[in-house]
Amino acid sequence: MAADTGAAGAAELLGHGSPADWVELAKFTRPRAPTPREQHGGLCIWLTDTQISLLGPSAATFHRSVKEVTGTDGLQSAAVVNVTFEPSYETLTFHRICVVRNGQERLIDPRAHAQVFRREPDLERAIYDGRLTANITLPDIRVGDLVDVAFSVSGDHPIVGRHFSREWLFNWGCWVGETRVRLLAPVERRLTMLGWSGAPAAQERLLNGACERVWRSQQTEAVELEPDMPSWVRPYATIRVCDRTAWPEVAALFAPHYSTSGVLPPGLEEDAAGLVGLEPKARAAAALRLVQSALRYQSVSLGEGGFVPRSLADIWVSRSGDCKDASRLLVALLTRLGLTAHPVLVNTWKGWILDQEPASPLSFDHCIVGLTLGAETFWLDPTMAPQAEELDTIYQPRFGWGLPLKTGASLVWMGVGEVVELLHVEEIIGAPRTVADPVELEIRSSYFNWRAEMERRRWDASHAQAERDYVSARRNGYGELELLEPIHLADDRKRNAVRTLERYRAPAPWVASPKGEMAELLLRDGFLDHQLPTPETSQRRWPIDLGRPRRVRHEYVVALPAPLQGAGWDETYEGPSVSARLALTVAPGGREARLLREIEFREPFLAAEQAAAYFRFRAKVLSESGATLRLPVQKGKFVTPPKGLLGNIQTYWGRWLFGIFWVAYILATFFDV
Structure with a gap:
């Protein structure tokens, strides 16, 4: 949602004038031409300057940025200035918008090019915060221009009042020439200051009876983030300053x-x-x-x-x-x-x-x-x-x-919560008579705890859409299968369990060899791979987010097209805060086989020091979670293999087995837990 005030209305909401006396506004001089590594997205960020005064009746914050347009990709970003503020208690004042081209300065009056929008970025979530966005489109911005923007926002929230709490970053996802934060506060004001990830130390001095603190970083390189970091880590150099208080007071x-x-x-x-x-x-x-x-x-x-x-x-x-x-x-x-x-x-x-x-x-x-x-x-x-x-x-x-x-x-x-049984999927595959025959496919899924609540919401919102989503996901794994009857849904609210039953006719999963003497089924594992998504890095710096404590299972039950004999296996793999189980059983008579994959996460996060052990666990499990079955066929029909042939089946696990079959795997994202 956006309400446009137009330029006339914007002039009433936006201030324009010189900065307050406490602000330091030095002339910026471009030190040199930016190198390629100092450019990102068609821009070079030369300066970000933030100054805060806690000396007046309310907090006031001055912001300044200087960026150079180094390519056409940066024109849009450089030409549009957006500043958000809450008009019920905040005042926005622009001090300077200057475009420097070939050493010549061009000053722009923001009120002549401004519009103020009431933008609700979370409107679809029914969240209205009442904040306004001052949008200024700068005319005639070209590659090579320096764009220098300075403004101030002042005011305190009526509930928290004078309580101050801010956090600033000192390196970014791109190279930055200088990041500076300057804080002015009464000497007697009790502040707590914390730093993370190599944040700079403050330079302090007394200035006109106040305490001035300045943090500065220069020529900082882009920060490379790691996958699956918890939301609470601070990978960027960060300083936090807030008024000293206690939780009972809050x-x-x-x-x-x-x-x-x-x-x-x-x-x-x-x-x-x-x-x-x-x-x-x-x-x-x-x-x-x-x-x-x-x-x-x-x-x-x-x-x-x-x-x-x-x-x-x-x-x-x-x-x-x-x-x-x-x-x-x-x-x-x-x-x-x-x-x-x-x-x-x-x-x-x-x-x-x-x-x-x-x-x-x-x-x-x-x-x-x-x-x-x-x-x-x-x-x-x-x-x-x-x-x-x-x-x-x-x-x-x-x-x-x-x-x-x-x-x-x-x-x-609040605790981390117990390990909960979250998901159990059982896929029952019928036996084809020939290599080219389709198979009957029955999928039974049981969802518990928060997954049950997610599925309940999905089906309550639209039964028809939920069924289409299920079928679409199965087709991504099996091809153009046919839904034989409406998906059956059972909701056990006392146990907080949702169960679904799907019946399909699936395309033939077997592939004949070029000479037609063998048929091959390849078992690929998208289930455990989805549960263990974090790729290995040589030196992990940050913890790994494993998700909520949970146990998930996936089991194939397959009617075999020819009798197989074998003892199978049942092995457990242990890693830090995680364990997995892989088991294969063949029923007496060799006409049914079950393949079980199960994984359990006991903690939501894994310390960086445990990452190496986790990656070894992950590599071991994923390398031993697939197999290939080759069965002899005659004129496209499966036949009982000679005893000597069964020993020639090698699995992805690297062991020699008597036999295993292919089951087309379910699209991993369908089981997003």
Whole structure:
């Protein structure tokens, strides 16, 4: 959504003038022509300068950037200036837009080329933050131009007030000539300062009775990121500065806004009365579903709305709200039902290391509910789609550390959760009479815990679309198969399990040799490969995100076209925080074989020091998870092989087996867990 004010309206919203006296605005001189390695996307970034003053009645931040257009790819980026601000408490003032061409400066009045949009980037998620974007399109920008832009934003959020908390990067995904951060604060202001990943040290001095701190990095090379890093790592050189406080003080700041009087809005009180007679866990689960079912997610984070919930009456009457509103409503309902619950602030990105971060009211981006029943604590998210019936089987979101909003509260550890049985897929393949025959294919999938809830939402949203998605995914693995009957869906909400049954006619999976004497089936493993996606790197610097603790299984059950004999195998592979099992069994008589792949992840993250062991585990498992079967055929029909032939079958596992068959594998992305 975008509302355009036009140039006239923009002039009323945007300030234009000289920077404040405390700002240092030095003339920039291009040091030399940029080298090829200093150019990225048609630009060379010469300077990023950020200056902050905490000396006035509200925080003020000055930003300046100087970039050179080195190629046509950089023209669009250099010619468009976008600055976002919240007009209810922030003021945006432009100080300088200067284009330097062949040593000649051309000053541009931003008000003559500005439009202000109310842009909601998360509109499709029903999130409205009320921020405006000042969009300035600079005329006549050419390759070789230097574009120098400077502006200031001032103002404090009405809820957190004067509490300051910022984080700055000192290297980037491209070469940068200089990154500078300058902070002015009263000498007596107690600040916490932390640095990561080789961040520069501050240079401090007294300046006109204030403390000036300057951090600077120069000629920084592009940072190369590693795959599958946890969201909480800081791979870039980073400095964080915030006012010194404690977590109980943060809880005390927000808790009053979530208080409940014990009186529920009309209508909700009647619903609550019907739950009173249930036992505590059933009462809590029913209350959770009631709120999840009643509220439509909508976040209006205008002004105070970004940090505090609305009144219970407004939430219930509108039947809508964000995480703060839903959590406040659920806590009020649980309290009315005689249960102990509190809102809990969490950080979905950095919650796992929140105990290592300085306390700050700006440390959170989500709110859930902590429910205490005896010695157990349950973590409930009322913004999720309606969950299963049993409190013990629902998915509980865990984000590392959370802050309960109650008197004297500090951070609490939410735990990593137990290893859950998440997915079991069984593919039953019929035996063809000839090499060219299609086969009957039956696929039975069982989803549990959060995967069950994902599948439930998929099928509830559109049964027809879900079925089309299933068939499309199977065709990516098997080719143009035919769905023989509608997919059967069974939903066991008590166990939080969703089961599907699919029946197809699949194209012939066997391939005859050029001479027609043998038929070959190649077993390729896309299942374990998808569970172990992180490629090996020689010297891993950062932890590996393994995903939530889980166990997944994939099993082929194949009716063999010719009798085979063999003992098979059953082997377990151990790695750091992960184990796998590969097993092959052949039924007596040799007419059925089962191939099992199972993997278990016990922790969500793996330390960088364990990466080498993990990569060895990964390489071993993936190298031993495929096989080739060759069976003799006569005139296109399978025949019982001579005993001596069975010893000539070599598998991808590097062992000699009596026999195995090909099963076309399922598209790995279909089982994204």
